[in-house]
Amino acid sequence: MLTAREGHLSSRRQRSAHPANCRATSQIAARDRSCVSRRRCRRSPQRQNRRKCRSSKPALTWDRGPQMVGFSLAHGGGAILLVFPVLLFFWLIVVSALSVWNVVRRRHVSRTRWAGIGLSVLLLLLGSLPEGFWQRAFIGRMAASPHSGDLLFYASCRGDLGTVQGLVTHGVSVNATDRAYRKTALHCAASGGDTRIVQYLASKGANLNAVDRAGDSPLELAISNHQEATTNLLTELGGKRIQGSDEQKQKAIHDQVQEDIERLRNR
Numbered sequence: 001m002l003t004a005r006e007g008h009l010s011s012r013r014q015r016s017a018h019p020a021n022c023r024a025t026s027q028i029a030a031r032d033r034s035c036v037s038r039r040r041c042r043r044s045p046q047r048q049n050r051r052k053c054r055s056s057k058p059a060l061t062w063d064r065g066p067q068m069v070g071f072s073l074a075h076g077g078g079a080i081l082l083v084f085p086v087l088l089f090f091w092l093i094v095v096s097a098l099s100v101w102n103v104v105r106r107r108h109v110s111r112t113r114w115a116g117i118g119l120s121v122l123l124l125l126l127g128s129l130p131e132g133f134w135q136r137a138f139i140g141r142m143a144a145s146p147h148s149g150d151l152l153f154y155a156s157c158r159g160d161l162g163t164v165q166g167l168v169t170h171g172v173s174v175n176a177t178d179r180a181y182r183k184t185a186l187h188c189a190a191s192g193g194d195t196r197i198v199q200y201l202a203s204k205g206a207n208l209n210a211v212d213r214a215g216d217s218p219l220e221l222a223i224s225n226h227q228e229a230t231t232n233l234l235t236e237l238g239g240k241r242i243q244g245s246d247e248q249k250q251k252a253i254h255d256q257v258q259e260d261i262e263r264l265r266n267r
Helices: 004-017 019-063 069-072 077-104 111-127 133-136 139-143 150-156 161-169 183-190 195-204 218-224 229-236 244-266
Strands: none
Touching: 019 229, 077 111, 077 161, 077 244, 111 133, 111 139, 139 150, 139 161, 150 161, 161 195, 183 218, 183 229, 195 229
């Protein structure tokens, strides 16, 4: 006499032994495998794109300058490092106060603690150095970047003569332009009223009458921004006032938008 469990197993064997049941089972298994394979196919391009993005971040960071290290950290998993200087500062205050208190009470303070305090002070001093210092520290790598024209342009806009000199010395053309506006470093220095950079770029053979994407020359930007010093200097050096037409300005805006769209699509 069969028990309930043995009867249940026997009925399952009989159903599975039926040809129709076997075909149904195989069809279900095949359908499940196809679903799994489709999911893998759908996921694989996304994973490949993620890997490409992850692998391209360091290259983009260095190509666009060391200031992009902080940007990459802020928008990635290393964002926690941005609060490290604040935590280090408060830790230094607490430990320094305790150490001074121990000295006043004539208690022993270990050399390890003094070394930690000194190292913390050094790290805070390095973190407080201006951006131009780090720009010049990695000037060779920045000059070899495909975005060296942008780096020269933005250094000129900041009034960072040291970085401008370093990039030009390492082979970046004084007539290099940024990708967005097709402006040279002279355009930005003229519009910002920086006579030192204008004088330096002119001495290195910069084109005084180069026009940007909108058709404006450096002298035109100096005049339109009411920069009397650079206006007089460019006039003395032989610069001409070249102003782009309204059609050129509209076309410049249209082309820039189209390039931004294409750049986003290619990411």
